[in-house]
Amino acid sequence: xxxxxxxxFLCPACLEKLPRFDGPTCQRCGDRLPxxxxxxxxxxxxxxxxxxxxxxxxxxxxxxxQLILETKRVQGEFVAMTLARLxxxxxxxxLADQELDVVVPIPMHWSRRIVRRTNGPEV
Numbered sequence: 001x002x003x004x005x006x007x008x009f010l011c012p013a014c015l016e017k018l019p020r021f022d023g024p025t026c027q028r029c030g031d032r033l034p035x036x037x038x039x040x041x042x043x044x045x046x047x048x049x050x051x052x053x054x055x056x057x058x059x060x061x062x063x064x065x066q067l068i069l070e071t072k073r074v075q076g077e078f079v080a081m082t083l084a085r086l087x088x089x090x091x092x093x094x095l096a097d098q099e100l101d102v103v104v105p106i107p108m109h110w111s112r113r114i115v116r117r118t119n120g121p122e123v
Contacts, residue, residue, distance in 0.1 A: 009082045020058040030056030057087050
């Protein structure tokens with residue numbers, strides 16, 4: 001049986017570079033919350049969503065942004081699997097506490113699928 005770390009295709013140095021949220025995040029949009037707020041951030045105020053809550057792995061910046069963008073390419077399947085495994089590892093207990101109805105991939109627009117020759121959510 002293989003070690004749990006073997007399923008993540010990133011070196012330890014890269015794992016250390018991945019930005020993660022270390023404080024509270026908005027349950028509606030996933031962004032960082034200002035220290036003084038406990039529920040929703042200012043950017044969500046007054047907006048309507050078609051879902052109840054989100055869980056974010058980290059801020060869309062640095063290496064995490066690069067990896068997410070890589071998942072949108074044909075060669076990005078291993079990166080997508082790695083990010084999914086990291087999300088499960090880092091957020092598994094938080095996700096288990098949610099009363100989830102469904103988790104769905106958001107399909108890529110057909111024109112982008114033609115240009116990129118892949119559909120990341122299908123991976």
